[in-house]
Amino acid sequence: MQPQLPHQQKNRRIKRLHKRKTGLPPGTLLYTGEKKSSEITVHRIAYNSTNYAEKIFTDGNKLNLEVPEDSVLWLNINGLHNEKFIESIGNHFGLHNLILEDILNVFQIPKAEEYPETDQFYITLNEFYIDDQGKLNRDQISLLLGKGYLLSFQEEEGDYFEQIRERLRTAKGKLRKKNADYLLYVLLDSIVDSYYIILDQYSGQIDVVEETIFEKKNTNHLETIHQLNKDMIFLRRSIAPLQEILFRLLKEDAVLIEDETRLFLRDVLDHVQQVVSQIDVDREFLADLVQTNMANMNSHLNEIIKLLTLISTIFIPLTFIVGVYGMNFESIPLLHQPNGYFIVWGAMILISVIQILIFKKKKWL
Amino acid sequence: MQPQLPHQQKNRRIKRLHKRKTGLPPGTLLYTGEKKSSEITVHRIAYNSTNYAEKIFTDGNKLNLEVPEDSVLWLNINGLHNEKFIESIGNHFGLHNLILEDILNVFQIPKAEEYPETDQFYITLNEFYIDDQGKLNRDQISLLLGKGYLLSFQEEEGDYFEQIRERLRTAKGKLRKKNADYLLYVLLDSIVDSYYIILDQYSGQIDVVEETIFEKKNTNHLETIHQLNKDMIFLRRSIAPLQEILFRLLKEDAVLIEDETRLFLRDVLDHVQQVVSQIDVDREFLADLVQTNMANMNSHLNEIIKLLTLISTIFIPLTFIVGVYGMNFESIPLLHQPNGYFIVWGAMILISVIQILIFKKKKWL
Amino acid sequence: MQPQLPHQQKNRRIKRLHKRKTGLPPGTLLYTGEKKSSEITVHRIAYNSTNYAEKIFTDGNKLNLEVPEDSVLWLNINGLHNEKFIESIGNHFGLHNLILEDILNVFQIPKAEEYPETDQFYITLNEFYIDDQGKLNRDQISLLLGKGYLLSFQEEEGDYFEQIRERLRTAKGKLRKKNADYLLYVLLDSIVDSYYIILDQYSGQIDVVEETIFEKKNTNHLETIHQLNKDMIFLRRSIAPLQEILFRLLKEDAVLIEDETRLFLRDVLDHVQQVVSQIDVDREFLADLVQTNMANMNSHLNEIIKLLTLISTIFIPLTFIVGVYGMNFESIPLLHQPNGYFIVWGAMILISVIQILIFKKKKWL
Amino acid sequence: MQPQLPHQQKNRRIKRLHKRKTGLPPGTLLYTGEKKSSEITVHRIAYNSTNYAEKIFTDGNKLNLEVPEDSVLWLNINGLHNEKFIESIGNHFGLHNLILEDILNVFQIPKAEEYPETDQFYITLNEFYIDDQGKLNRDQISLLLGKGYLLSFQEEEGDYFEQIRERLRTAKGKLRKKNADYLLYVLLDSIVDSYYIILDQYSGQIDVVEETIFEKKNTNHLETIHQLNKDMIFLRRSIAPLQEILFRLLKEDAVLIEDETRLFLRDVLDHVQQVVSQIDVDREFLADLVQTNMANMNSHLNEIIKLLTLISTIFIPLTFIVGVYGMNFESIPLLHQPNGYFIVWGAMILISVIQILIFKKKKWL
């Protein structure tokens, strides 16, 4: 994708992370996002190494929530605006009320929690995309791993996981032979992979800004840098907590995660660390560019003022001299001499030359 | 609420956190705040899943402090200016003298302490509100959890907890079925929720400042930013210690907190972390805006000086030329030629055009 | 106390923390401070819940150093300039040579050490005061807790502990009923309390600077801020290590400190943390004020340069025009027309009006 | 090597660390670098204290991968662009798929992993060099230690390890008598040694910039500093993680590393820490130089403006005076006096002298 300068994207306001339902009793389920799709669709996939069944429901249909024996069940719920519907799914799988709250409260920083009583592991994280107006947007993805099943909740019907579904259908890779915890890894891996794409776009933008700064030195690029920095702060805040979560997850002995999957999750952690480290480097670059931009502007100002000083210091004394000979005294020396005019010119040229020589010596020219 | 620019709120001075009673022996009880309400009122609520009793006393009345069997007792004390009265309550419940000191010394940063001998858990934290003059204000709330009872102390009769009382009255939610530790959670949750509202107002103000900076580039917005930053520093300092307190509380095995409540407190901790992380992001934004504002002002200055230089460098030489022909020499070349005047004009126009072309080439125009 | 602007206190140099006795063998006892009082006085107090004996010795007198049975002995030594005398006290109580060195080397950052072999606990910390010239000063207080006795060493005869002595005399509070470790707590608490007073004075000064900055925007206040910042750095450095010391003291099981006293020491720790946190907030404020001051000065400069540009760009072209009509050509158009003068004036007024309109449009006026 | 100023190296863009294969299923092997050499060569060395065998294969040849008994096998693979070939080697030695991915994904920050099931230890790190255009470049080196063998993978056929091979051939040092883990140490040591060379070159460049800044005070050196800083950020990011990796490696009991080798690895860690500490110091220097440069430019600007002010304030009043006597009034005082002209000159000289004296007193000259 062609990097696009962010100042062409006026006024993009980043959605702040907050919790809108203040004032309600804790435990009240309320979707805090916008209704992004008209209806909720549920993608039901059940697979094992030999069989694969896929079906799409909407929240109007009766849903089959049974976990089939010897198969992995993956329910992908698109759209969260129907709290009753989400609650009914939650109740069927015995989800703690706090999980349901977190799924619906879509302005979260990433978090993860193990629920040993129900043998469930819950993780929520963010997916990013840049919309048509060039604004950075965020979708919250919640993943719930249980025994033999995985629930994934997302705000709008995107195709984040279509590639994974395709691989399931064609039985490509070892995904079909593995358990639900491996599916969790695959989903996490695909989300973290998408961070690289977003970061690449920003890196491209930063490179463009950098080049522009060194080409158009007299321009103020801080508005552009400010927008980029704002997005980087936002990305860092929405991604960085993942590090600690995955680290904790790998340290503690979550029963649901098999040892082999643990190795893969460590790989995901490595990637998240790379992403965060890249964000930090980019932010350092931006801070550097702010300084460079300032210095360039100062340097440009110096040049302008130097010119002003040059012209002024040369011509102001000359103007004074011609003023002297414009006075209406009758007895001004040289005035009535035939060569007086040229002698005065000679003096003025001499003064100018001396001044220019002084400037040259002081390296101001 | 409509975000309001803080520079309309002149001279608001944040109450500093300190301890006024220096010089007194430790253990002396002294209320360090202002007397905010005329009399102290005590809200006494006793409830279990079936019964609910509510009564309001003042410090003049005789108070029933007995903890009823099979019920949860919640005493909400509004107003702290009568030290004797607070001490009498403290003595009845066997509160350590240090707790009483902390309750009355209302310039505290949040802290919590477990007293295993008396099976009590004490936590103090802050509630914020913006008053009529737009100033940020702070109330200290102290909560004491004991076996079967909860005491809450606040400086002035606010309606912080009215919603919770209403839920108790109507037996909404599971609050009535739970123990005093769950009530503690509900109170903490409601206080932390109110932080979101305060932060939302500040986020709104910051957005307004940001827009103004990019619209009125030649203005100094630093006074506004300074005020916002001051409030953010204050908020961070008054909220951030809560993180560590709750974290410690969840790690250690406080006997009074049931396992299930622990899960809810972790949720409160998540919210506090979100709030603090939002404050940090807002402060980074403000620091960014300071730089942007400075750069805008510099950029504006450059433009002005560029104009000055332009006008000066064009007209100063011209003025010199016309000065030359204003000299009273008789034998100035061209002076007595019929077209002399127009030749001089031609020369002057030529000089101006050349200067403008040079400026264009150097991209100063 | 009325806050006083520090720039009225010229040239106050903070005493640097260092060790003057370099070059001497380790173990050499040498007082590194100034001789602040003419003679050393020793305040000997022995008390229990029923009895109280107080006596003042000087270093000339024979000293009774015996620890009375069933009583707490408190020796308060004022003045350290007689190394022999201090050593004799140290030898009587079996103090390690390193302790004696630390007592006499009065440019210490706070430290604490337990000596399990001799059942002694040593802590040294600083007391601050602002002298007549408004300079910040520091006294080192060393406290040594032993079984049944407490030694306190200070450089000059101050009245830091007079209030505590008064309370001992009148048997106010529970101080008389407690052991020497409680006396240690009371002394620490009184010292930490005094930090609040110092900080309050600085907070007042910072407020004054803040107001002045926003009133006199064109002045450079950085010298004042620089002095305040220097004092804050000094205070932080001299107080902050106390946090870690008390923290360690509370964690480890110092045998000399009873469990109940431990609870009180935790309270002292809370206060030290509040003080340090207040210093940090004040330093952030000062850093903020530096930026605000800079921006105000820039903003003021912009205004001045704007005026210069305005006057120059309006009058320089006009001066050129009048110069044209001052040339001595005979055939200048308009010159000999009757209304020529007024036509030129009209043109000049027109040019000025157009320039002013352009400035207004560009919002430079 | 002669330090070379980086601004002579226009537009060098640092390769960003990222993972290009987003969108592919995890486990897909794909080389993410450029094809740097035409064919893959494999250096096969088998040695013990008495024997030494060396052979070079290309990816076209059939490879002998057997680990000889009583010998150490070292396979050095140059070039990674043939994924199939790398995979076949990996399969023979039982490498985990994640290792193969990491070997081929050459935009890694350093990492290390132990695989206890297969008794393998994997470490990847970076080698740096400055190419012909003066750009900083990076090669990824992956080392895999197994029982009796060591595999080293590098992107391009460099001579990083030729010295080590030479030492093996000539049986110099104790290398030939030791096991494969000592060879790992020798390779790591040689890579870390090369960091010193790179850093020396940058230190030289920084010294040149520093000198230039103090010689040509009126120039903007920020572009050069910006480029140096960018490289330092890049180096730090690519080297610093090695510290943690080696630290962990020394703490945990990796079975493959003998105790004696551990001591040598600690030495490598010391060197890495020195390198990183030197980078940090260099970055602090650069930050310092940015400030110094800015201040120098400001100082130069002050001088220029001082001159402008001097000339203007002296001549502007004088020009006004001569203008007065150029007015066409008939009755201007002094105008018709014989000495009038000289009296006016006297007044003008007086004014100039007074102004210059004032400037001198204010130390502006």
Add this chain to the structure above:
Amino acid sequence: MQPQLPHQQKNRRIKRLHKRKTGLPPGTLLYTGEKKSSEITVHRIAYNSTNYAEKIFTDGNKLNLEVPEDSVLWLNINGLHNEKFIESIGNHFGLHNLILEDILNVFQIPKAEEYPETDQFYITLNEFYIDDQGKLNRDQISLLLGKGYLLSFQEEEGDYFEQIRERLRTAKGKLRKKNADYLLYVLLDSIVDSYYIILDQYSGQIDVVEETIFEKKNTNHLETIHQLNKDMIFLRRSIAPLQEILFRLLKEDAVLIEDETRLFLRDVLDHVQQVVSQIDVDREFLADLVQTNMANMNSHLNEIIKLLTLISTIFIPLTFIVGVYGMNFESIPLLHQPNGYFIVWGAMILISVIQILIFKKKKWL
């Protein structure tokens, strides 16, 4: 010592810490410093509480390296440029090759290592001095503690330890009665003591800079501050790691260090911490001074520009007016009136007075 301003010490380049022998096999012994003394001298001292023997050898002599029974042997080696000689000493005492490398590689940051197999403890640290040209210099001191002996290696024959030798000779202090580990402490203590002297000199220089900044506000002092800061960065880097080393040494149970000596080493640690804390404070001061200096220069610039604006805005309009009456129109009003000249003067004075009043009101005068 009289503090000396560093800008009198042109061009002092700090020796960078690095390792010059890159390219050599690990284990090669090579002295990386300059040959500072013509020959290596070895100071051999053997002592116990009753006997004392001292002898000086050079590297040409045959050396007696035997550790005498019941005595402490201290070998102080001055000069490291003869690698063979150092190696022969190392071999006699069974030093690990890595120790020998570290002794000879004199661009080390401080480090310490225990070698339990040989019952040896190795520590290397830096000694600083300011040479005749006012440049900061560094010597590396390596100390090796073994059973009954201590080896000290230094680059050049200095008198760092002469005082200690004198104390040994005269049997002053308890040094003669103690073991080799106490000698180690005494040497460390003397080195750390010398840090105070260096820091005192820098503190003096910083005070001078501070005063100069507030006296000569219009000067750029950044070059001086830059040099001081560079030295402070260097000192910090060369001293700070000592903290961690001593801390680890005190925690772990190094068998060679007796419990009593441990107490003294803790005292050395306290001193190192004070030194590092003083360096940090000094660096904060320097950062503060940079800002103050900048602000002073800005403030000075403001004053100059204010003057320029004042003169210009007053005289430019006046010059225009006199220009008007210098035009050659015949019918200019007032021109032919007798009082015209004085009326114009009146108008000009009025304009000036009004402008000055406006300036006064705006507080620009």
